[in-house]
Amino acid sequence: MTIKSRPLYADLKIDGTAKRHIIIVDSAGAASVLLLLSSAGPDVTRNVSLIHAGAAPGVPGSTDLAGLDCDIFVATPGTASALFHLDALLAKATMGTRIYVCGTEGLIGQTVALVQRHGVKPMSVRQQHCGSLKRRVQCVHCKGITEDVTARVAPCAHCGVPLFVRDHFSRRLGAFMGVSADAEEPGLLPPVEEAFP
Amino acid sequence: MSRGMPIAVRVGAIDTVADDIKRFTLERPDGGALPLFSPGSHITVEIPVKGQVRRNPYSLMGGLDSERTYQISVLRVANSRGGSHHMHDAVAVGDVLHISEPANLFQQDSLARRHVLIAGGIGITPFLPMIERFSATFAPFELHYAVRSRGRAAYAQDLAGKLDGRLALYIDDEGGALNLPGILSGQPLGTHLYVCGPEGMIQAVQAAARAAGWEDEYVHSERFAAPPVGASFELKLARSAKTVTVAAGETILEAAERSGAEPLYLCRGGACGQCETAVIAHEGAIEHNDHYLTDEEKATNRKIMICVSRLVGRSLTIDI
Numbered sequence: 337m338t339i340k341s342r343p344l345y346a347d348l349k350i351d352g353t354a355k356r357h358i359i360i361v362d363s364a365g366a367a368s369v370l371l372l373l374s375s376a377g378p379d380v381t382r383n384v385s386l387i388h389a390g391a392a393p394g395v396p397g398s399t400d401l402a403g404l405d406c407d408i409f410v411a412t413p414g415t416a417s418a419l420f421h422l423d424a425l426l427a428k429a430t431m432g433t434r435i436y437v438c439g440t441e442g443l444i445g446q447t448v449a450l451v452q453r454h455g456v457k458p459m460s461v462r463q464q465h466c467g468s469l470k471r472r473v474q475c476v477h478c479k480g481i482t483e484d485v486t487a488r489v490a491p492c493a494h495c496g497v498p499l500f501v502r503d504h505f506s507r508r509l510g511a512f513m514g515v516s517a518d519a520e521e522p523g524l525l526p527p528v529e530e531a532f533p
Numbered sequence: 534m535s536r537g538m539p540i541a542v543r544v545g546a547i548d549t550v551a552d553d554i555k556r557f558t559l560e561r562p563d564g565g566a567l568p569l570f571s572p573g574s575h576i577t578v579e580i581p582v583k584g585q586v587r588r589n590p591y592s593l594m595g596g597l598d599s600e601r602t603y604q605i606s607v608l609r610v611a612n613s614r615g616g617s618h619h620m621h622d623a624v625a626v627g628d629v630l631h632i633s634e635p636a637n638l639f640q641q642d643s644l645a646r647r648h649v650l651i652a653g654g655i656g657i658t659p660f661l662p663m664i665e666r667f668s669a670t671f672a673p674f675e676l677h678y679a680v681r682s683r684g685r686a687a688y689a690q691d692l693a694g695k696l697d698g699r700l701a702l703y704i705d706d707e708g709g710a711l712n713l714p715g716i717l718s719g720q721p722l723g724t725h726l727y728v729c730g731p732e733g734m735i736q737a738v739q740a741a742a743r744a745a746g747w748e749d750e751y752v753h754s755e756r757f758a759a760p761p762v763g764a765s766f767e768l769k770l771a772r773s774a775k776t777v778t779v780a781a782g783e784t785i786l787e788a789a790e791r792s793g794a795e796p797l798y799l800c801r802g803g804a805c806g807q808c809e810t811a812v813i814a815h816e817g818a819i820e821h822n823d824h825y826l827t828d829e830e831k832a833t834n835r836k837i838m839i840c841v842s843r844l845v846g847r848s849l850t851i852d853i
Contacts, residue, residue: 355746429722432746455646455723460748 341505343444345465348436350376355383355432360422360447362389362415364467365438366397372438373404381406385425389418389443415443419450426454436462442472442483445510458507469532473501474511481511488531489517498525501532539579539631540567545602547626551687553609554655555621556594558602562629566600572662573639573755576603577801579631580616585783585791587616590757590802592658592729593635595665603632606687608655613759614782638805639729639755641666646723648674649716651738653730654681657688659755660729664696679703679711679730713741727753732824757802758822760784760841769850770794771813785839785851794853796839803841810839810851817846 348368350357357380361369366388373381384406391398391411402409408425412418426435435456437447444465448458471485473492480494485501492499492514499514506513518525542559550556561567570593577588591605610617624630639659641648648667650660657678667674676699680686683704692700703709711734717726726747728738735754742752768779768788779788786808789796799807803823812819812835821831823838830836837851 353743353746426722431717431720431722431724431751433722434746452644455644455721455725457750460750 339503339505341507342503343441343463343505345444345463348372348438348462348464350380351434351462354434356429357384357434357436358387358422358425358429359384359436359438360387360389360418360443361401361437362418362439362443362467363391363395363397364440365443365464366401368464368466369438370397370400370404373406378405383407386410387412387418387421387425389415389439415446418443419446422447423450426451426456429454434462435460436464438464438466440467440470441465442470442510445472445505445507447510448507449510452507471501471532472511473499473514474506474509475499475514477516481509482514485512485514486530486532487528489526489528490514500526537634539633541629542567542603542632544624544626544628544630547624550606552682552684553621554606554685554687555609556604556606556687557620557624558604559630559632560602564601567603568634569600570603570635570662571637571640572666573641573659574635574637574662575639575659575757575800576605576635577633578605578620580619582615582619583782585780585787587614587619587787588633588801589616589620589759590800592639592755594658594661606655606658610759612762614762636799636805638800639727639753641727641753642725642751644723645725645751646673646721647725648672649720649724649726650674650676651711651716651726651728651730651734652676652678653728653734654679654685655687656728656730656734656756658729660727661688663727664692668695675699675701677701677703677711677716679709679734680705682706713738714745717741717745717747725751725753729755732756732758755804756824757800757804758824758841759802761820761822761843763820763843763845766817766844766846767848769814769848770853771850772853779843779849784841785837785843785849789839789853796853798840801840803838806838808838808840810837810853811835812837812849813852814848814850815844815846816848817844819843819849820845 385408386406387410410421473485475492478495482493498517500517502513504513543562545560546558548556575590575592580587594604607620609621775792777792799805806825822841
């Protein structure tokens, strides 16, 4: 069941050839980035801009990431505001900067989609998946995005059509494709099961 | 042959554009249309030299949207196999030449936020149509052009008028030199770098880019190696069961073509990889002159790029 556009991920490593590092992480990826940066040492962290999506008191990693002594640290309440900060950092970034993303696929997909608008190739972005396999899904019918989809068949949050979630991934949107699950015989749906826990 | 039927073109004009550099304007004898080309494309020109046929690659310039003419610039190369001398000394306006269809091994990244072009000497030629395209599409770019002497600076005056502050000219014998770290530093994320010039310059630019933290995917280069002259040797074509002698000034590819074989090729300059051929046996040392095979591949001597590489020794057997 491999499909060419289905992204593959590896564990993050700091690229020693880069002059500057921009890292965006959500709470699912916090522990990995904490480990990565605390072992990298100050020679690396003084050239790191770190954005934490979904930081909040009591959320695991929030305090620890803030304490890493990165050159720039931005704590944001969620993915949208984190991407807004990333956009601003990218606008001023120079060649020699490497971009890293660590966390759930929704964050990874949207980060890769955003960096491409700054002329960065998707393959240049270091990506590590952590936490839930839940997906960001675009309904091909109404074009609305449904976040946090964990089942293979789930209703579109916008038009209500029951969507079959494919592995087909759009790097432009940072989302998987969802198509009507009962187009052949309306009402006849495959069993709903947790496919992306 | 791998580049379709040769196209017959008439030499419409020959202009001296710098010391030892002539520009040839080519058009169809019947006034018909030539294939359109994209910036960075080159053609090969068939040049008869001493009873053999050279097919030298030249970058196409100017007239992106014109189907009527092609232009190439030819540097007279000292101690070469005679192709450029023939173009300079024997070819006259009105002569008919045969060229290949255009091919592009030096494409630009259309998603780049900025393009930095570095040219050395005659390496300016592929950049002329690129600049035309970038200007037409308002793509940000800058050109760094290094030459040996002011007399060698083909098109520099033209470019200075068009590009204003986007051109930096470096004249070696007047003390000018590329400051690569300076050029590379502070370039915005999403910048692509293009370099065309002598081998040493390309390597210096690639090394400087890596040192500045640029990934290789953002660094593009083109250099066509002129096949070096060497001693003659025996060439056995295993598949077509033929044996020919590769003359001192001839390439393996040319000798194979002379014998009637039709090996695949594209750039004929050791860059594209199209003519990669398996080596079956070699009595002597293979001299790898290409930019395509990795050092590891070259060391195994199991593959050879027959457009530029040759043998120092007695006999070479290849899978053609």
